[in-house]
Amino acid sequence: MLSAGVRIGVPLLLLIAWWYGSSSGRIPPDVLAAPSSVLGALRELIATGQLTDYLLASAHRAGLGVLVGAGIGLLLGVAAGISALGEELVDPTMQMMRAVPFLALVPLFISWFGVGETFKIVLIAVSAAIPMYTYTYLGVRNVDRKVVEAARGFGLRGHRLALGVIIPSALPNILMAMRICLSVSLTGLIAAEQIGATEGIGYLVTLAQQYFRIDYMVLCILIYAGLGLIFDGAIRLVERLAMPWRRHVVAR
Amino acid sequence: MTEPTIGEQHADDDLAVQISGLHKAFGAKTVLSGVDLEIRRGEFFALLGPSGTGKTTLLRILAGLEVPDAGTVLAARRRTTVYQEPRLIPARKVLANVTLGLPAAARDPGRRALAEVGLDGYGGAWPATLSGGEAQRVALARALVRDPEVLLLDEPFAALDALTRLQMQELVAELCERHRPAVVLVTHDVDEAVRLADRVAVLREGTLAVDQTIDLPHPRDRNSPSFVDHRRLFLSHLGVVPAASH
Numbered sequence: 001m002l003s004a005g006v007r008i009g010v011p012l013l014l015l016i017a018w019w020y021g022s023s024s025g026r027i028p029p030d031v032l033a034a035p036s037s038v039l040g041a042l043r044e045l046i047a048t049g050q051l052t053d054y055l056l057a058s059a060h061r062a063g064l065g066v067l068v069g070a071g072i073g074l075l076l077g078v079a080a081g082i083s084a085l086g087e088e089l090v091d092p093t094m095q096m097m098r099a100v101p102f103l104a105l106v107p108l109f110i111s112w113f114g115v116g117e118t119f120k121i122v123l124i125a126v127s128a129a130i131p132m133y134t135y136t137y138l139g140v141r142n143v144d145r146k147v148v149e150a151a152r153g154f155g156l157r158g159h160r161l162a163l164g165v166i167i168p169s170a171l172p173n174i175l176m177a178m179r180i181c182l183s184v185s186l187t188g189l190i191a192a193e194q195i196g197a198t199e200g201i202g203y204l205v206t207l208a209q210q211y212f213r214i215d216y217m218v219l220c221i222l223i224y225a226g227l228g229l230i231f232d233g234a235i236r237l238v239e240r241l242a243m244p245w246r247r248h249v250v251a252r
Numbered sequence: 253m254t255e256p257t258i259g260e261q262h263a264d265d266d267l268a269v270q271i272s273g274l275h276k277a278f279g280a281k282t283v284l285s286g287v288d289l290e291i292r293r294g295e296f297f298a299l300l301g302p303s304g305t306g307k308t309t310l311l312r313i314l315a316g317l318e319v320p321d322a323g324t325v326l327a328a329r330r331r332t333t334v335y336q337e338p339r340l341i342p343a344r345k346v347l348a349n350v351t352l353g354l355p356a357a358a359r360d361p362g363r364r365a366l367a368e369v370g371l372d373g374y375g376g377a378w379p380a381t382l383s384g385g386e387a388q389r390v391a392l393a394r395a396l397v398r399d400p401e402v403l404l405l406d407e408p409f410a411a412l413d414a415l416t417r418l419q420m421q422e423l424v425a426e427l428c429e430r431h432r433p434a435v436v437l438v439t440h441d442v443d444e445a446v447r448l449a450d451r452v453a454v455l456r457e458g459t460l461a462v463d464q465t466i467d468l469p470h471p472r473d474r475n476s477p478s479f480v481d482h483r484r485l486f487l488s489h490l491g492v493v494p495a496a497s498h
């Protein structure tokens with residue numbers, strides 16, 4: 001397919017340029033490690049089993065954090081989007097929270113929770129809750145009021161109205177929020193695993209920095225890029241499965 | 253002003269709708285100022301009126317979506333609305349839209365209602381794949397399956413192309429003939445009103461300016477002298493052409 005070719009074209013060109021630049025000596029190894037040494041670092045990590053351990057440790061933290069954070073964000077977003085009271089109760093606080101970079105919460109959270117797992121999960125949960133809330137709230141607000149009114153007229157109220165009409169209609173926004181939650185959680189991992197961690201892909205960044213291993217630094221970037229790709233693909237898949245009505249929507 | 257009275261028309265009452273002294277204002281703007289209206293069971297009533305005179309407001313009060321400021325509104329219990337837009341839920345299939353809010357046992361009646369509007373076998377389709385006319389017919393089936401005593405139609409044909417509109421008018425006439433609900437059809441189309449209704453009224457400055465029974469046999473020929481007379485009468489009340497002097 002043409003679009004698939006176009007999609008991978010630019011990354012492929014960058015890869016070739018990197019490989020050529022390194023092997024011809026135009027890119028010195030202390031600026032950017034050669035593909036071969038990055039590959040070597042990857043092999044090393046795989047051989048020692050560290051890569052699997054790190055990925056699992058991070059997946060556990062990020063998964064739990066995103067689950068809790070996105071769940072809370074979703075609930076608050078729906079509540080604020082549906083009811084005027086909910087909006088007044090929740091929205092001002094969430095808008096304030098949104099203005100605070102979540103990394104600024106690190107010192108406070110450490111003093112509350114110590115540097116253990118709790119701190120890491122809470123940090124990621126908070127970082128995920130905010131975008132989930134924001135986009136869900138917008139999505140619910142933008143659901144066609146006329147359709148909701150009609151559904152109410154046909155006897156749908158409360159959770160049946162929320163689950164049957166409002167949340168499905170807001171689903172494109174909610175999935176977009178999920179995309180953002182996942183990528184924000186990667187940032188959260190780097191911040192959280194800088195402190196008090198002995199494994200994790202965020203910890204790997206810290207390690208590479210401490211020992212000034214450029215090959216590991218580049219490897220980290222590639223791992224994050226790969227995870228980004230996987231998340232993107234996963235969300236696309238969910239979009240197809242969870243919104244079958246959209247597959248049939250031809251631009252009319 | 254006295255508190256409004258809102259209630260249910262008794263099932264064996266001959267009237268499906270009974271409105272008297274109905275007042276409704278939005279802020280400082282008075283929209284309805286003393287509407288009196290009675291509609292018999294099975295009667296097809298059409299409401300004309302310039303834009304912004306409160307036709308939709310009257311319909312919404314009948315549907316229970318809006319509360320009047322004063323007056324009495326009695327209406328039969330089963331009322332349902334078809335709007336200018338189909339208002340289908342995009343995330344639910346056609347049959348689920350038709351049986352929205354009904355128990356699972358309504359699936360078969362739902363399919364039958366779809367067949368009645370000419371959409372046999374469309375139950376599994378997504379609303380986004382329907383044409384405008386088809387979507388509006390689904391909305392009609394969604395109303396029909398509830399077996400309404402009062403069918404409220406707010407410009408249900410206005411967004412359709414001319415040919416589809418004629419077909420839909422035909423379909424609605426046929427369905428109302430078969431199921432005999434009391435109908436309130438709000439429309440801007442004088443010909444449509446005269447063609448379909450047993451009785452036509454014009455809402456103007458908050459009250460019903462004319463309220464005229466159309467005593468012509470169906471199907472009605474829009475070129476017949478009496479049709480033309482009716483048209484002229486309503487148009488004059490809408491301020492479009494001067495009434496012909498008799």
Ligand SMILES: Nc1ncnc2c1ncn2[C@@H]1O[C@H](COP(=O)(O)OP(=O)(O)OP(=O)(O)O)[C@@H](O)[C@H]1O
Nearest residue numbers: 278279281283301302303304305306307308309310
């Ligand atoms: N919720 C509302 N708040 C304030 N004003 C309203 C509201 N609903 C209706 N109005 C006003 O009441 C008047 C009557 O509105 P309505 O929709 O009933 O008119 P209509 O006769 O149906 O017009 P049209 O033929 O254009 O559909 C309008 O001036 C409108 O602006």
Ligand SMILES: [Mg+2]
Nearest residue numbers: 307308309406
């Ligand atoms: Mg209107």
